[in-house]
Amino acid sequence: MTYLIIDLHASKASMLQCISVIAPTPVFAALMCTHALEKKLDDRLGIRGVGLIHKNYQPWIDSVENSKGYLEHNLIQRRGAYQFDPVRPKKGEPLSTPLQPNALADYHWSLLLDCEHNISPELLMEIKYTMQTMRFAGGVISKVQVKSTDDWDTALKMSKPGFWIDDVSERLMLQDSPFVSLIDACQTGSWVMPSTLGYACLTMPTERVGARDAKDHAFVEHMLGLVQFSSMGKRMATLTPDQLWRYGWDADQFLVTNRVSAVLSVTPTF
Secondary structure, three states: OEEEEEEEEEEEEEOEEEOOEEOOOOHHHHHHHHHHHHHHOOOOOOEEEEEEEEEEEEEOEEEEEOOOOOEEEEEOOOEOOOOOOOOOOOOOOOOOOOEOOOOEEEEEEEEEEEEOOOOOHHHHHHHHHHHOOOEEOOEEEEEEEEEEEOOHHHHHHHHOOOEEEEEOHHHHHOOOOHHHHHHHHHHHOOOEEEEEEEEEEOOOOEOOOOOHHHOOEOOEEEEEEEEEEEEHHHHOOOOOHHHOEEEEEEOOEEEEEOOOOOOOEOOOOO
């Protein structure tokens, strides 16, 4: 057993949790980043759980002076090669590039991986170089530091300072309306924010033209949950490997969570 600590900086990563929710909580993206790392390394890590530690983030904001002389702060918007509903350009002219909705930020996070297999110094270097070629929430990973230890308490100390992230989605059931519960929890809770914690299938997976890697494709919708940030200094005494994040299926919903009570399966049930 080895605990792997990946300290990373990502530039221009997404803050969009869905088309109408912005929050610096790329939890799902972080878990899938570790899953992609595992596959790139041919399953040589044996990841059993992931701890997420938020250290810092800086949103991409543009400050422009208005007519009254005050600065107005707006999210910087990218222009891409295509728009969502393209208009055919005139012959010989490039396709116009109107605004595409996004919200970007630079992140500094640490990922604490519980690995079933031992990690050699050579594999440690391979992990670092592999991470530098990957993406984090769509952003470029600009800096990576990788460390390992066999002791849980030492791994937590190596992850400091920062804020441990927990799934507190059970608070969505405190009122009749989950949406009202979400708004209330974010307004009254301490460091509670919304986050995409999974996707629910709207259709059965099936073969479709243009599907990524020629895999079966299904249309899905976001599953919004709640996460809470807690100081590592206060949480270290109570944290255990059982509280690491994991992913799996709940019927036809693919979810990520670190709630001990949650039961996830390897395969979906349709």
